[in-house]
Amino acid sequence: MSRPPLILLAHPQRAHSRINAEMAQAAQAAGFNVRDLYALYPDYLIDVPAEQSALAAADLVVWLHPIHWYGMPPLMKLWLDEVFSFGWAYGPGGQALQGKHLWLATTTGGPESSYAPGGYNRHFFDAFLPPYEQTAALAGMQFLPPLVLHGAHRAPADAVQAHVDVWVQRLQTWPDWPELADIDTPLCEVPADARPQE
Numbered sequence: 001m002s003r004p005p006l007i008l009l010a011h012p013q014r015a016h017s018r019i020n021a022e023m024a025q026a027a028q029a030a031g032f033n034v035r036d037l038y039a040l041y042p043d044y045l046i047d048v049p050a051e052q053s054a055l056a057a058a059d060l061v062v063w064l065h066p067i068h069w070y071g072m073p074p075l076m077k078l079w080l081d082e083v084f085s086f087g088w089a090y091g092p093g094g095q096a097l098q099g100k101h102l103w104l105a106t107t108t109g110g111p112e113s114s115y116a117p118g119g120y121n122r123h124f125f126d127a128f129l130p131p132y133e134q135t136a137a138l139a140g141m142q143f144l145p146p147l148v149l150h151g152a153h154r155a156p157a158d159a160v161q162a163h164v165d166v167w168v169q170r171l172q173t174w175p176d177w178p179e180l181a182d183i184d185t186p187l188c189e190v191p192a193d194a195r196p197q198e
């Protein structure tokens with residue numbers, strides 16, 4: 001029996017969200033707890049010990065957010081800066097997240113065709129993922145294949161529903177995902193002298 005996932009929602013305007021809000025709601029309706037970062041920290045004052053405790057209690061960490069400027073929204077980034085700290089998430093003694101899984105569930109405004117050479121986003125969407133993958137690797141986490149809905153503004157209702165169904169079904173079936181057997185976590189050890197002494 002696995003422990004419940006930690007689902008972190010980061011949407012600066014949840015009231016105007018078409019997809020992420022629906023995904024959060026569907027997860028909650030299926031019995032999963034969703035930690036809505038913008039609701040918890042409207043002042044951007046993150047309770048780091050509370051976030052680290054929530055992480056410690058989960059084996060699957062899910063980041064649910066729209067893509068903003070080819071990456072994560074600002075509060076998600078601040079959460080990462082403050083919560084994945086040196087000596088806790090990485091570096092000497094930083095083993096708190098070792099072996100956990102990190103799953104990115106995200107949406108883009110740009111359609112899939114825009115994420116290709118010749119499209120207006122010029123690169124395949126995978127080209128924007130290395131910062132996520134390497135963040136996971138540095139913390140000793142396994143980065144699971146992301147769930148992405150492109151063209152979020154114009155996706156037809158049946159495609160949105162199918163996406164939400166897959167999202168809930170994946171949450172319900174983790175960790176029994178066939179592809180997990182083929183994923184390795186590279187070992188990235190930061191040496192003790194990587195930082196000047198404080």
Ligand SMILES: Cc1cc2nc3c(=O)[nH]c(=O)nc-3n(C[C@H](O)[C@H](O)[C@H](O)COP(=O)(O)O)c2cc1C
Nearest residue numbers: 017018019020066067068069070107108109110152
């Ligand atoms: C500040 C900002 C930056 C954005 N940057 C991108 C981007 O880099 N690439 C992209 O495809 N869409 C971008 N978008 C569009 C969002 O990804 C899109 O609104 C979101 O995925 C829709 O999900 P929602 O219905 O849950 O709000 C951006 C939107 C905002 C507000």
